[in-house]
Amino acid sequence: MGSGPEFDYCVVIDDDDDILMASRLLLRRLFKDVATVRSPDEALPLVEARAPDVVLLDANFARGATDAAEGLAWLEKLLGIDPELVVVMITAHAGVQIAVAAMKRGATDFVSKPWSNEKLLASVRTAASLRRSRKAAVAGGSAPARPAAVVAGTALLGGSPEMARVHSLIARAAPTDANVLVLGENGTGKELVARELHRQSLRADQVMLTVDLGAVSEDLIDSELFGHVKGAFTDARTDRVGRIQAADGGTLFLDEIGNLPLRLQPKLLTVLEQRQVTPVGANRPVPVNIRVIAATNLPPEKLRDESHFRQDLLFRLNTVEIDLPPLRDRLEDVPELIDHYLDHYAKRYGRPHPQLSAAARAALLNHDWPGNVRALRHALERAVILARDVPLEPEDFALVSTPRIAPSAVVAPRAADDLNLERVERRLVEEALRKHGYNISLAAHELGLSRAALYRRMEKHGL
Numbered sequence: 001m002g003s004g005p006e007f008d009y010c011v012v013i014d015d016d017d018d019i020l021m022a023s024r025l026l027l028r029r030l031f032k033d034v035a036t037v038r039s040p041d042e043a044l045p046l047v048e049a050r051a052p053d054v055v056l057l058d059a060n061f062a063r064g065a066t067d068a069a070e071g072l073a074w075l076e077k078l079l080g081i082d083p084e085l086v087v088v089m090i091t092a093h094a095g096v097q098i099a100v101a102a103m104k105r106g107a108t109d110f111v112s113k114p115w116s117n118e119k120l121l122a123s124v125r126t127a128a129s130l131r132r133s134r135k136a137a138v139a140g141g142s143a144p145a146r147p148a149a150v151v152a153g154t155a156l157l158g159g160s161p162e163m164a165r166v167h168s169l170i171a172r173a174a175p176t177d178a179n180v181l182v183l184g185e186n187g188t189g190k191e192l193v194a195r196e197l198h199r200q201s202l203r204a205d206q207v208m209l210t211v212d213l214g215a216v217s218e219d220l221i222d223s224e225l226f227g228h229v230k231g232a233f234t235d236a237r238t239d240r241v242g243r244i245q246a247a248d249g250g251t252l253f254l255d256e257i258g259n260l261p262l263r264l265q266p267k268l269l270t271v272l273e274q275r276q277v278t279p280v281g282a283n284r285p286v287p288v289n290i291r292v293i294a295a296t297n298l299p300p301e302k303l304r305d306e307s308h309f310r311q312d313l314l315f316r317l318n319t320v321e322i323d324l325p326p327l328r329d330r331l332e333d334v335p336e337l338i339d340h341y342l343d344h345y346a347k348r349y350g351r352p353h354p355q356l357s358a359a360a361r362a363a364l365l366n367h368d369w370p371g372n373v374r375a376l377r378h379a380l381e382r383a384v385i386l387a388r389d390v391p392l393e394p395e396d397f398a399l400v401s402t403p404r405i406a407p408s409a410v411v412a413p414r415a416a417d418d419l420n421l422e423r424v425e426r427r428l429v430e431e432a433l434r435k436h437g438y439n440i441s442l443a444a445h446e447l448g449l450s451r452a453a454l455y456r457r458m459e460k461h462g463l
């Protein structure tokens with residue numbers, strides 16, 4: 001026997017009792033708990049109370065309806081409750097139009113009735129794995145793969161000359177269809193810049209889809225980006241619309257482009273050059289009209305190294321380059337960020353707006369912020385949660401001084417006198433981050449963790 005279901009909780013919404021019964025029996029193989037409800041109304045409190053790993057949502061409820069309009073409207077409502085929710089649409093009337101519409105509104109996948117059990121299990125398992133990585137990424141504050149329209153936006157703050165330059169570049173590049181490459185260390189706001197570019201573009205009322213190439217496992221990147229046709233490989237039991245196709249008419253944000261495997265780089269180049277995509281296993285390309293924004297934390301010398309990244313692809317991606325400076329080089333932005341995020345979290349947690357002592361303010365202003373704005377934001381969130389009715393002091397921010405030292409200067413972790421698991425974990429995470437100059441992908445690789453799992457640990461240890 002195996003070790004029991006892999007995932008926790010799934011909600012199935014369908015007005016057909018037989019479907020509910022069949023899916024309950026089947027999905028117990030994957031989930032410890034399967035809730036089945038006959039209407040989306042009943043599902044809303046379940047989604048609110050206990051974020052499910054996957055929601056299966058019927059596309060049509062009204063008798064005789066086949067256009068999926070109702071299902072798509074419920075999809076948006078569900079994603080409004082939890083933007084990271086992973087929803088697989090079910091319909092008896094599959095068609096690529098509905099699949100694309102559902103994906104554009106944020107569905108993860110699409111299965112058609114009647115389904116084969118294996119097909120359904122494969123789709124749902126993939127969806128649940130995606131949710132797991134998305135949840136972890138969100139815990140670390142990193143970008144979920146989700147249409148921009150669904151996620152409430154955060155403004156790109158900062159009045160420093162460095163940020164003024166960034167704002168000006170955004171304003172000039174956004175309305176053109178030029179591809180933009182955003183460079184910067186982790187947590188500097190690359191994803192926010194991408195959203196801002198989309199918001200100010202002529203495609204603003206179209207979809208913006210994200211693919212986090214650092215979070216999708218390498219063997220899934222191909223289908224995630226390009227899609228596949230049924231039978232293209234062993235697990236391809238249905239057609240799958242890739243994100244490039246689903247972003248048609250809108251913006252595709254390729255986060256962590258430095259993680260795109262070399263073998264797939266020519267394929268992306270072809271899409272950009274020929275404006276068409278060929279799903280894995282398909283013999284005819286599909287025309288696509290996308291604007292690509294890519295981001296990476298790779299230092300320029302790595303990016304310009306042909307053994308790492310194809311230069312012809314780089315030239316297609318970086319028609320405009322926006323380089324986001326690290327926070328330590330624009331510390332004058334810190335006061336504005338402090339005020340904004342203290343306010344934001346005070347409202348979110350229903351707490352009074354905390355006061356900062358002069359020493360605390362000075363400590364925040366003098367810190368080198370190796371984790372950039374993300375780390376500052378987390379520090380402020382924690383401070384709001386833990387604040388008492390006296391001004392916050394430097395200790396309340398648990399700032400860890402992390403001098404940026406050359407990788408070669410890092411020694412292997414000391415033989416542990418201290419065997420406390422939590423502290424040892426914290427030390428290893430810290431050392432890996434320092435060793436790799438806070439490059440999350442490299443540090444995660446060294447630790448044998450996904451980026452999302454590393455973010456989770458950074459968050460846990462306040463790093």
Ligand SMILES: Nc1ncnc2c1ncn2[C@@H]1O[C@H](COP(=O)(O)OP(=O)(O)OP(=O)(O)O)[C@@H](O)[C@H]1O
Binds near residue numbers: 143155157374
């Ligand atoms: N200029 C800014 N104004 C307000 N918030 C910001 C700014 N820059 C970053 N943030 C916040 O910091 C966090 C990290 O930003 P974002 O995800 O855009 O960074 P990133 O460079 O894409 O990070 P990574 O490379 O790790 O994915 C987010 O919560 C974002 O809202």
